[in-house]
Amino acid sequence: MLRSCTQLVKGLTCRPSARCRLDAVRSRGVVDRISLVPFSNASVTTDCALPNDSWSPDMLEQFNKFMEMTRDGTWKRLPSYRKFMEKVTLGGKEYVLKRAPNSRFFMRSIDKEGLGFEYVMFLNQAQKRLVCLFQPGIYLEGPPGFAxxxxxxxxxDSTLGGCAFYMAGRIMTGNLNINYKSPIPLGSVVLVESKLDRVEGRKVFMTGHIRSADGQTLHAEATGKSLFVLSQP
Ligand SMILES: CCCCCCCCCC(=O)SCCNC(=O)CCNC(=O)[C@H](O)C(C)(C)COP(=O)(O)OP(=O)(O)OC[C@H]1O[C@@H](n2cnc3c(N)ncnc32)[C@H](O)[C@@H]1OP(=O)(O)O
Structure with a gap:
């Protein structure tokens, strides 16, 4: 666990409090072509894709590495909220997404930091890739000690779906094929990689995999049959 992320988040400053306010991160490295408007309720508008005290040194190291790559604009950090966005501007067109008043975005539905899905996504539009740094918490346990x-x-699903969404438009998951190769230890840091393979009409084909942060272990792979279907125009 971290004492403070002040020293660990390279080139950025934040208060050494439980909730770091990384304004410097918020103001850069965020997707500009697509505008996402979260709900106005303050309890759900905190950007969760920023370091908090539950992030391990390995998670911070990976975060710093990717933040470095946002400097020249090739990679963008994607903000993320407890409630999913209410408006999306995609390719100049605005979509209003109606949500139930007390609903939560599934991936951010556990309030306490570090217990559920801790993750941050980075998008490379030129390469049609989305990478997610993921640290599974203890509430995600399946087999003892593993996710x-x-x-x-x-x-x-979120990483491949996010990539399909940012690269192709509004999608629903039609089919997701996964081969589980090696269990993911709770609290470890893994890299979830996704890439847009091809688009055929309304069908968006994606590939992806999950590797340990050191690249040595392949945890899971999503095959080329994984398919996201674009909404009807
Ligand atoms: C930044 C964060 C971003 C977060 C991203 C969030 C990602 C999470 C996304 C989700 O979790 S979505 C929720 C889970 N998915 C669903 O609940 C989807 C349920 N299924 C449906 O709603 C419909 O079946 C679907 C929209 C997928 C397709 O129905 P449509 O009526 O719009 O399309 P249609 O059935 O006409 O199929 C269009 C094409 O896709 C093909 N297709 C559809 N489903 C398929 C399937 N399962 N396998 C293979 N092909 C499929 C279909 O054959 C056809 O191909 P062709 O154009 O070549 O004829």
Missing amino acids: HGGSTAAIL
């Missing part, structure tokens, strides 16, 4: 396969599917 539940459903949580692995959820982070793959």
